[in-house]
Amino acid sequence: MYFDIEDQIENNFIEIDALLHFTKGGKILIATDSISRSTTWHDLLTNSRGKKLEDYLASIQLHIINEESERFTYHNIRGSSNIDLTITNKNLIVAVNDWEISAEESYSDHNFFKYNTGLANSFNNVHNYQGT
Numbered sequence: 001m002y003f004d005i006e007d008q009i010e011n012n013f014i015e016i017d018a019l020l021h022f023t024k025g026g027k028i029l030i031a032t033d034s035i036s037r038s039t040t041w042h043d044l045l046t047n048s049r050g051k052k053l054e055d056y057l058a059s060i061q062l063h064i065i066n067e068e069s070e071r072f073t074y075h076n077i078r079g080s081s082n083i084d085l086t087i088t089n090k091n092l093i094v095a096v097n098d099w100e101i102s103a104e105e106s107y108s109d110h111n112f113f114k115y116n117t118g119l120a121n122s123f124n125n126v127h128n129y130q131g132t
Contacts, residue, residue: 001032009049013056027092034085041066043082063093071101076109084110
């Protein structure tokens with residue numbers, strides 16, 4: 001998901017609510033460029049969008065998987081931050097592990113982050129995501 005900085009963050013909550021309704025309590029994992037900062041997901045500061053997102057996720061019992069790192073999920077000439085998030089519900093939280101921001105060159109101002117879902121399938125279960 002991409003949370004447009006020009007849009008009220010609450011509009012994205014409507015989209016997440018629709019996803020939760022669609023999955024009917026099943027396992028869900030959301031990778032997002034939230035353009036929201038919070039110390040909860042290991043950013044250096046919390047802004048108003050970050051506080052609203054923190055409160056919303058807590059109210060619907062979704063969890064941030066991001067782990068502390070020496071690298072940031074986003075960087076440009078103005079600075080670095082952790083605005084890209086991996087979010088899951090209680091039905092998948094125990095399966096998602098080994099979350100990390102990759103040192104691999106992404107050719108973007110967003111870094112790759114990767115995690116293991118621990119889910120058995122015919123594909124490699126290590127997932128890479130790069131914010132938009």
